[in-house]
Amino acid sequence: MIKILSLPEYKAQIEMPDVQLLDVRTEMEYELGKIKDAQLINVQSPDFEELAKQSLNFQKPIYLYCRAGIRSQLAANILKGLGASEVYDLQGGYLNWVQNEK
Numbered sequence: 001m002i003k004i005l006s007l008p009e010y011k012a013q014i015e016m017p018d019v020q021l022l023d024v025r026t027e028m029e030y031e032l033g034k035i036k037d038a039q040l041i042n043v044q045s046p047d048f049e050e051l052a053k054q055s056l057n058f059q060k061p062i063y064l065y066c067r068a069g070i071r072s073q074l075a076a077n078i079l080k081g082l083g084a085s086e087v088y089d090l091q092g093g094y095l096n097w098v099q100n101e102k
Helices: 007-013 027-032 048-055 070-081 093-099
Strands: 002-005 020-023 062-065 087-090
Touching: 002 007, 002 070, 007 062, 007 087, 048 070, 062 070, 062 093, 070 087, 087 093
Parallel strands: 002 087, 020 062, 062 087
Antiparallel strands: none
């Protein structure tokens, strides 16, 4: 299951304990700003699948985001292919997050 969550839904769900929060943008984008406690694995990196297998529990929900929502959909499909049971994506990505933090 891949579900796209609205900003309020996403914010509420990532407040839960033991959340796997994944930023799939580039290292430079991550350093310019990120959601608190997000782990970085660049979906465009050739070792994305290997890093995901090493650092994520595919039996638990995974919450991911990118800049605007395109790369996170790619990442969501890759993670599902690797066996992730629940994948949640932030609608509008980090741009949506930043625009609504003001």
